[in-house]
Amino acid sequence: MYDLLVVGAGPYGLSIASHAAAAGLNLRILGRPMASWRDHMPRGMFLKSEPWASNLADPDGRWRLDAYCATRGLVARHAEPIPVETFAAYGLWFARNAVPEVDERLVGGVVGHPAGFEAVTEDGEVLRARTVALAVGVLPFTQMPSPLRGLHPTLVTHSSCHSELGRFRGKDVTVIGGGQAALETAALLAEQGTRVRVLARAERLRWNDVPPPAQRPWWRSARTPHSGLGCGWRNWFYAECPDLFRRLPEPTRVGIAATALGPAGAWWVRDRVEPTVETLLGCEVAAARAVPGGVRLETVSRTGETRSLETEHVVAATGFRATADRLGLLSPELRRSLLTTADGSPAVGRDFESSYPGLFLSGLLTASAFGPSMRFVHGATFTAATLVRGVRRRLLTAPPAGKVPVPLSGGRSAAPWRTPL
Structure with missing residues (x-):
């Protein structure tokens, strides 16, 4: 029985x-x-x-991105x-040095168990843990x-489906979206000889500004401080104060x-796109709809003007929506027990614990609770x-033998226990 299964x-x-x-957790x-x-x-x-906002987090801050770059003769500037x-x-490199050995098997499912949880690996092994x-x-x-939706993957893919774009060399591709994934994908396609266009709902593309120097006069820093999510006090609040955001x-x-x-391209990709x-x-x-040789798209503008175009492939760089009902890894009982916020994401408490005691969530799933930094690597440190x-606090309230937790509202950290049916 593990204390924690990640x-x-x-x-x-x-x-x-x-x-x-x-x-010291098992x-x-x-x-x-x-x-x-x-x-x-x-x-x-x-x-x-x-680079300084892209560190994975170890307690001593030893295994940083700049430290890795230094071992390879690179500089993170x-x-x-x-x-x-x-x-x-x-x-x-972080995984080799900062964590115990990683079991590279995938988890096929997680269910509640009288003493916590059971997780089944892709090859059928059952692992038990008090928290997950x-x-x-x-x-x-x-x-x-x-x-x-429903069009064949040879015709339509999500931008996250591609580790390489060589299959589109010399073809006609339409990229849907106006954010970084769409614009950088379009730039890479154009640079390899693909005829590519970007289709977006926005009336104009947005581009992030070139960041100011890291070292600036104090009064400039006071007006627009640097943060892990960009310059400005609002971004600083999102990046550095997730506990207050909650x-x-x-x-x-x-x-x-x-x-x-919202959707915007990095300053360094602008000259590669425009x-x-x-x-x-x-x-x-x-x-x-599918047509011989590709896809026919029917588009409509904000003023109601329609247009048709044909393309050989569509790449949808249309983002992600983290809702509780998409957590297919969890058993139906676990999913049903999760309280949600207005956008369908799971509710979590102050320690990232869901409304099912012992089940903790992280990353994009928690952006509605702790703010936009949870969409980025920067949020991993907090x-x-x-x-x-929170896990250590939960382990102090482990269930008696033969009992399972009763989910409470609001992701509270204390819970009664019941005998399973």
Whole structure:
């Protein structure tokens, strides 16, 4: 029986495991380390966040991105984007040095158990733990526009499906979306000889500004402080005060999580897009159907103007929506027990514990509770330390033998116990 089972081995899972191991917990971490970064992002992409805001979290701050770069003769500089391949390799280095051995098997399901939880691995082994931390990343939550659902994957894919884009060389591709994933994907496609266009609902594309120097006069820093999510006091609050963000009214939190840091391209990709990529702005896909040689898209503008276009493939860079009903890893009973917020995401308490005692959540699932930083690697530092404190608190209220927890509202940390039926 483990104290903690960590499901997922990306930046959040590895950071949680590092803190749990340092706290002396008997834990197991399962998942392929940095899988989404290694298998679901094309070569040639870069991190949008600053190198100093992209550290995985160990309690001593020893295994930082800049420390990894130094071992490879690289320098992690402010305002110089880091290649995704370098970041993925950094995560593997962190996994080797900062956490216990990672079990690379996937978890097929998690169910409640009289003493906590049971998790079944992909090869059928049953593991038991008193608490579970889900760090499943974003891949379970891909969002596809409804007109594109049901079309064959040879015609339509989500942007997270691609580790390389060479299959589209010399073809015609339409990328849907106006954020970083859409714009950087379009740039990479154009640079390899693909005829590519971007289709977005926004009337114009938004681009992030070149960040100011790391060292500035104090009065400039006071006006627009640096933070892990960009410059400005609002971004600083989101990045550095997730515990205060959680105290905002729920409608405010949900609204901010949905709209803050909206679709925008990094400053360093702008010159790669504007001269070479066709843009169709202020419109969205109203209908789509397969035709010989590809897909016909019917678009409609905000003024009701319609247009048809044919393309060989559609890449939907349309983001992710983390809702409780998409947590297929959990048994139906566990999913049904989860209280949710207005946007359908699971409610969590101050320690990232869900309304089912002993089940802890992290990452994108918790953005409506702790703010936009949970959408980025930067949020892993606060999450890991806070969540592990919550796990230790939960372990002090372990169920009596033969009992299972009774879920409470609001993600409260104390719970009665009942005899299973």
